[in-house]
Amino acid sequence: MKSGVRLGGPALAWLCFFILAPLGLVLLISFAQRGIYGGIQWDFGAGNYSRLFSPETLLIVWDSLRLAFFTAVVCVFLGLLSAWAMATASERRRPWLLGLIALPFLTNLIIRVYAVKSVVAANGPLPFLLTLLGIEFDPFALTANSWLVAYGMVSSYLPFAVLPLYGAFEKFDFTLVEAAQDLGAGPWKIFGQVIVPALRGPILGAFLLVFIPCLGEYVIPDLLGGAKSMLLGNLITDQFLKARDWPFGAAVSVGMMGLLVLTGLLLRVLRRTK
Amino acid sequence: MxxxxxxxxxxxxxxxxxxxxxxxxxxxxxxxxxxxxxxxxxxxxxxGRWFIEVFADTVLGGALLNSLIVAFCSAVCATVLGTGAAIALHRGPFPGRQVLRGLSFVSLALPEIVFALALLSWFFLLHWHLSLVTVIAAHITFSLSYVILTVSARLSTMDQSLEDAARDLGAGEWHLLRRVILPLLKPSLIAAFLLSFLLSFDDFLITFFVNGVGRDTLPIKLYTSMKMGLTPKLNALATLMWLGSALLIILAFRSPGFRDVLKAGEDKPGENE
Incomplete structure (x- = not known):
C-alpha cells in the first residue's frame, strides 16, 4: 500500500494539478463575467449560458452537430465495409492493411490537411484536370468549401472507426456469414441483417469515437472551409485567442461537453434496447 | 480465435x-x-532544391529544435510518471487509486480543445509565463494516459512468481523495482517512450494554445506559413515531417512492447462471442 502511494502518487498529483484543477477552473470561469479589458471579472451569474441560446450560437451548434453526425455516420459505414474486407483478407496481408490504415492516423493532422490543400491549390492536379476537361470553376471557391471540409473530416477520422471495427471483426464468428450464404442471402442482405446486428455494440462505439473529436474540431474547418464556416471549435478558439471573452468561451465548451455526455447516454440507451 | x-x-x-x-x-x-x-x-x-532550401532555413531549424526538446522532455517525464502509476495500479489498492484510474480515462476521452483551453486558463491564473515549459507540461499530461495503458498491458502478462521469488530471496522494494520489474518492462517502456515522443511531436492544437510567443514548434510553423499560401518549400518541409514520423511509427510498431498492447486488446472477452 505504501509502495502504491510512492509509485502512483506523483502521477496522481500531476493529473490532479493539470487536468482536474484546470477543468474545475473552466467551470468556474463559465459563470464569471468578461472584464472591460478582456480579463475575467469574478462576478458570478448564468449570463454566459443564456447567451448559448441566442439564434447565432444555436445556428453554430446546429451546424457543428450536423457536420459531426455526418462525419461519424460516413466513417462508420465506410469503416465497417473496409474492416470487413481487411479481416477477411489473407493472413499475410492483414498486418500490412492494418499498418496502412494506422499510418495516416498517426500522421500529423496539419500535414494531412496540407496534403488535401495541395490537391486543390491553384497549381495542383485538380484545377489542372478540370481545365483539361474544359469544366469551368471558381479557383477561390475550390480551395475552401464545405465539400473539402467534409472530405478532410471523413478522411482524418476514418481510422478512428476502422481500427476498433477491425478489432470487432477479429472476434466475429464468420460461420454466421457462411450459414446465411447457405440459406441463400445475398451480400447486401448479409451486411444488413447479419453483420450490422451482430456488431451493434462496436458500431455505436465507433460512432462515438468519431463524434467526440469531430464536434470540437478546429483545424480542418479553419484551413479547408475558409472564413465562411463557423463551428463550435472556431467559436471557442476565437473567444480564447482573439475576442478574449473567456467566460463565454468557457460556457460554450461546458455546453459542448454536455452535448457529448448526452450523446453518450443516448447511445447507451440505444445499445440496451433490443 | x-x-x-x-x-x-x-x-x-x-x-x-x-x-x-x-x-x-x-x-x-x-x-x-x-x-x-x-x-x-x-x-x-x-x-531537390526545395529540400536544400528547407535545410538552409535557420528559422525552421529553430522550430525543429523546439519540437525535439519538447518531445524528448515530455516523453521522458511521461514515461517515468506513467510507469510508476501503472505499477501502482497493478499492485492493488492504495488511497487515490480510483481517482488515478478515473483521471487517466478522462484525459483520453476529453476533447482536445477543452483540454487546451482549460490549461491556458490554468496557466493564466497561476501567472505562469507561456513558454516551452508550459508546452512540455501539457504534453506530459496527455501522454501520461497512453504510457499507463502501454505499461499496464505488459504488466498484466508478466509472471507474478518472479516478483514473489525475488521478495522471498530478500529483495527490498527498490532492489526489486530496479533489478526485476524494470528490466522485464523494458520493451513496453521503449514503446511508451516512442509513442509519447510521437504524440508530442505531432501535436498542434494544444501547443497552439499554450506556447509562448516566438517559440514555435514545427507543426505550428507549418500551420502559420500555410495560412499565407502553399509553396514547394513547405511541401518539402511537410514531406520531411511525414517521413520522420512514419519512421518513428514503424519503429514503435515493430517494438515488442507494442505487440503486448495489441494482444491485450485481442484477449479481452469479446462482446459478440
Whole structure:
C-alpha cells in the first residue's frame, strides 16, 4: 500500500494539478463575467449560458452537430465495409492493411490537411484536370468549401472507426456469414441483417469515437472551409485567442461537453434496447 | 480465435477498402510529388532544391529544435510518471487509486480543445509565463494516459512468481523495482517512450494554445506559413515531417512492447462471442 502511494502518487498529483484543477477552473470561469479589458471579472451569474441560446450560437451548434453526425455516420459505414474486407483478407496481408490504415492516423493532422490543400491549390492536379476537361470553376471557391471540409473530416477520422471495427471483426464468428450464404442471402442482405446486428455494440462505439473529436474540431474547418464556416471549435478558439471573452468561451465548451455526455447516454440507451 | 475459415467479404466491401486507401494516400502522394517538382518555362522538372532550401532555413531549424526538446522532455517525464502509476495500479489498492484510474480515462476521452483551453486558463491564473515549459507540461499530461495503458498491458502478462521469488530471496522494494520489474518492462517502456515522443511531436492544437510567443514548434510553423499560401518549400518541409514520423511509427510498431498492447486488446472477452 505504501509502495502504491510512492509509485502512483506523483502521477496522481500531476493529473490532479493539470487536468482536474484546470477543468474545475473552466467551470468556474463559465459563470464569471468578461472584464472591460478582456480579463475575467469574478462576478458570478448564468449570463454566459443564456447567451448559448441566442439564434447565432444555436445556428453554430446546429451546424457543428450536423457536420459531426455526418462525419461519424460516413466513417462508420465506410469503416465497417473496409474492416470487413481487411479481416477477411489473407493472413499475410492483414498486418500490412492494418499498418496502412494506422499510418495516416498517426500522421500529423496539419500535414494531412496540407496534403488535401495541395490537391486543390491553384497549381495542383485538380484545377489542372478540370481545365483539361474544359469544366469551368471558381479557383477561390475550390480551395475552401464545405465539400473539402467534409472530405478532410471523413478522411482524418476514418481510422478512428476502422481500427476498433477491425478489432470487432477479429472476434466475429464468420460461420454466421457462411450459414446465411447457405440459406441463400445475398451480400447486401448479409451486411444488413447479419453483420450490422451482430456488431451493434462496436458500431455505436465507433460512432462515438468519431463524434467526440469531430464536434470540437478546429483545424480542418479553419484551413479547408475558409472564413465562411463557423463551428463550435472556431467559436471557442476565437473567444480564447482573439475576442478574449473567456467566460463565454468557457460556457460554450461546458455546453459542448454536455452535448457529448448526452450523446453518450443516448447511445447507451440505444445499445440496451433490443 | 476463429482462424479456421473466413468467408471473403463481397466485392463492394473490398472496393470500399481500396477507395478508402486511395482517399487516405492520394493527397499525401500529391504532397510528396509537389516537393520534388519545379515549374519552369519549359514545364515541370524534378529537383531537390526545395529540400536544400528547407535545410538552409535557420528559422525552421529553430522550430525543429523546439519540437525535439519538447518531445524528448515530455516523453521522458511521461514515461517515468506513467510507469510508476501503472505499477501502482497493478499492485492493488492504495488511497487515490480510483481517482488515478478515473483521471487517466478522462484525459483520453476529453476533447482536445477543452483540454487546451482549460490549461491556458490554468496557466493564466497561476501567472505562469507561456513558454516551452508550459508546452512540455501539457504534453506530459496527455501522454501520461497512453504510457499507463502501454505499461499496464505488459504488466498484466508478466509472471507474478518472479516478483514473489525475488521478495522471498530478500529483495527490498527498490532492489526489486530496479533489478526485476524494470528490466522485464523494458520493451513496453521503449514503446511508451516512442509513442509519447510521437504524440508530442505531432501535436498542434494544444501547443497552439499554450506556447509562448516566438517559440514555435514545427507543426505550428507549418500551420502559420500555410495560412499565407502553399509553396514547394513547405511541401518539402511537410514531406520531411511525414517521413520522420512514419519512421518513428514503424519503429514503435515493430517494438515488442507494442505487440503486448495489441494482444491485450485481442484477449479481452469479446462482446459478440
Amino acid at each position: 476463429n482462424e479456421r475459415r473466413r468467408v471473403k467479404a463481397p466485392w463492394f466491401a473490398r472496393a470500399v477498402l481500396i477507395l478508402v486507401l486511395l482517399a487516405l494516400y492520394g493527397p499525401l502522394l500529391v504532397l510528396v510529388a509537389g516537393s520534388f517538382l519545379e515549374s519552369t518555362a519549359t514545364g515541370l522538372v524534378v529537383t
